[in-house]
Amino acid sequence: KAPLAGLSRLPAVLAICEAVDAGELDLKTTISVSSAAAAIPGPTAFVEANENVGTETLLKSAIIINAGDAIYALAETLSGSEEAFVSRMNQRLASMNLSLQYQNITDAQIKMSPAELATLGMELSKSKTYMAYCGIYMDSITHEKGNQTELVNPNKLIKTYPGCTGLATGSSQDAGYCGIFMVKRAEMTLMCVVMGARNSAERFSAAKRAFDYGFASCKTVTFAKQGAVWFEAIPVDGGAQSTVDLIVKNSGVLLQKSGQTYKSEKLEKPEKLVAPLVGGSVLNYNGVSGLLYQ
DSSP states (O other): OOOOOOGGHHHHHHHHHHHHHHHSSSSSEEOEEEEEEEEHOSSSSOOOTTEEEEEEHHHHHHSSSOOHHHHHHHHHHHSSSSHHHHHHHHHHHHHHTTTOSSTTTOOOTTTOOHHHHHHHHHHHHTTTTHHHHHOOEEEEETTTTSSSEEEEOTTTTTHHHHEEEEEEEEEEETTTEEEEEEEEEEEEEEEEEEEESSSSHHHHHHHHHHHHHHHHHHEEEEEEOOOOEEEEEEEEEEESEEEEEEESSSOOEEEEETTTOOOOOOOOSSOOSSSOOOOOOOEEEEEEEEEOOO
């Protein structure tokens, strides 16, 4: 585990974005920024105490430049207090099997391993809200008094490396230059974590080398496509219809080294199923889950 600079703020950003995804936080509302939020050091959106700011404006600042004042204001609004939000954040980390205990919303003392950062990055990549903003390279916000703050994403790979869609960077004297990067090309998405680089250029160079290697030496193999019929006309005992098809719930994809081949083991077809069966329910059969009744 090592220091990670501003990336330590990502668990808070994740909790906020997931709340937006779930409809708990309305982006069309306005937030009055507290003096505690306005005083957060580090990357900032330069919001002032008692300033009324749009929730979406704060969210944009939190994601694009990791602004601590914006993150704190959103967290307070979501949970009512810093203590309540930190508890929510720690519970979310525990659900990812990350043994991290935050003491405050933007805990700069937190250390993580590259694997822990990758886990966090994977969860962020699942948030529609986070992904809608993390790939924006440049934007600006207009304050209540009419002044503007430019938001320039420090992740230069968004502009310079084809297919880069995010995710976040951070830097400090003790942590060096760090980042979580994600690149999508065709059906393959790769993620890279860089920690402790000596400067910004070294950070991005290391990420590019990792992605170049990954895309050159790996391939994806889809062995089951979402919606495909896996078994046809399985007999049903006691049902309203005599047979059902079993279809694939989610696509199954393998990541392989180039030159490797995939050999599928045949899944034994069920002889029959017993009613009641509910359309769209998942079948668990011989330890295999992921086929739906249709």
